[in-house]
Amino acid sequence: MNRFAQLDHQYIWHPFTQMRNWLGREPMVISSGKGAVLRDVKGRDYLDANSSIWTNLHGHNHPKINGAIRRQLVKISHSSALGFANQPASLLAEKLVKIANPKPVAGRDFSRDKIGGEKSGLDGVSPHLNKVFFSDDGSTAMEVALKLAYEFTRRTRGKGTKPKFLSLDGAYHGDTVGAVSAGHIDLFHKAYAGLLFKTDKVMSPYCYRCPYNRAKPERADAREYRKCNWECVGLVEKKFAAQKKRGNPYAALVFEPLMQGSAGMIPQPGGWLGQVTDIARSHGALLIADEVMTGFGRTGLAGDDVRRVYSKEKNKSEPPYVGSYENSLFACQQEKVQPDFLCVAKGLTGGYLPMAATLTTQKVFDAFLGEYSEFKTFFHGHSFTGNQLGAAAALVSLEILQSEKSVRQRAALQKNLQAGLQTLWSLPKVGDIRQVGLVAGIELVKDWRTRKPFALGERAGIRVCEAMARHGVLTRPIGNVIVLMPPYCTTAEQTRKMVSALRDSIQSLPG
Ligand SMILES: Cc1ncc(COP(=O)(O)O)c(C=O)c1O
The missing domain is CATH 3.90.1150.10 (Aspartate Aminotransferase, domain 1)
Incomplete structure (x- = not known):
């Protein structure tokens, strides 16, 4: 051997x-x-x-990514984010905020851009997701979102509340204890039940094996021939209503948008995400989007982006379109959903180095501001937070991603x-x-x-x-x-x- x-x-x-x-x-x-x-x-x-x-x-x-890492390597590989800023992490945060808050383009009306009933910043003036917390991998990105959402809810609803999360059947959000708590794959998670905090689960739209799909199997993606009445959406509404009756509305809905990965590549039929996130919003819940797998273009180009790529091929005189390709970098954007927490990892550095980010809003950020002695600080962090090599790789990866060639x-x-x-x-x-x-x-x-x-x-x-x-x-x-x-x-x-x-x-x- x-x-x-x-x-x-x-x-x-x-x-x-x-x-x-x-x-x-x-x-x-x-x-x-x-x-x-x-x-x-x-x-x-x-x-x-x-x-x-x-x-x-x-x-x-x-x-290009090799070159970026080499250039960074001769400057410095890592210095702590506890106490210091650094160049590539600052630039990367700016870039992430930009792509997470796409400017509406013709035909792409981000009508669900509301948080707690307020107009958010998708007008391009005041970005909605404008704070970035860096960490190391998908699990930690989710851990950060869960902890922030938990404490934000306690601070806004009252310290006596016990914030509760709703996530999808088959959900996988990573292997740290918070991420496992929000997960619902018995094979991975059941053994650790005693270690976890309780979250609720709701049916995910697995059309192929959905008990509400009355269609006989066909030789096509089950989403296309399903016969149902969107019972899966009705169940989400029921869950939210029942939890509200208990006097403790869900703090947040946690989801992988468009496609649940580790559940078995379970895609959501068009319109599902928009409907369930509208329900969550109407019950005052935050949205935690786990784009660890789906982020950075993995879920493809939205229909109008694809059309433009090809129509531009035919009509070379059209002006460059690169700016609005940004609209398809995240799965949520394809359903015009803007979350309160956007968690990214895996592809952030082009898959080169372990780095993750949790993006959130000014409103969440402000809830952690106070005099030092009030101890409102977010007491959470990792040794490699904001690592320079990772950030340098990520900056170039995003540049490649936004190039017309890509x-x-x-x-x-x-x-x-x-x-x-x-x-x-x-x-x-x-x-x-x-x-x-x-x-x-x-x-x-x-x-x-x-x-x-x-x-x-x-x-x-x-x-x-x-x-x-x-x-x-x-x-x-x-x-x-x-x-x-x-x-x-x-x-x-x-x-x-x-x-x-x-x-x-x-x-x-x-x-
Ligand atoms: C959707 C999703 N969230 C979170 C994670 C956890 O990411 P990591 O393995 O980087 O901790 C994964 C990993 O596969 C994932 O697919």
């Missing part, structure tokens, strides 16, 4: 991994990467079809992925194909006509991913759901290879 693999076996405990299985085989040791390709120590190349656990945006070894790449990848995925409907073991922009979940079933799932013990998803690796494509399943989430630089040819490896691997499943 390779020396690094041996050392790994001897010393490393891997996340979300049954280590008995891990120790039973030689692990792949990654040695380098370029674009969408990862290379192992044996010199074999693989396509990175899940963007290194949903982090990488523009590809590995990107010359917008075109993303529009093309979205189309290529869609075209490739269509070809999988002919496979009887494919039950549902759910694509939102540049991320897709393919749900495997025993037979598409019955929607009968594979038992988890059959390891269907794992086996398909192992077979895909033998075809030179790496991804990780979520139970029976195979994830395709390529870096934005993935070419048409590479996309075809990913889909064809997936097709062959599904066909190799026995029975």
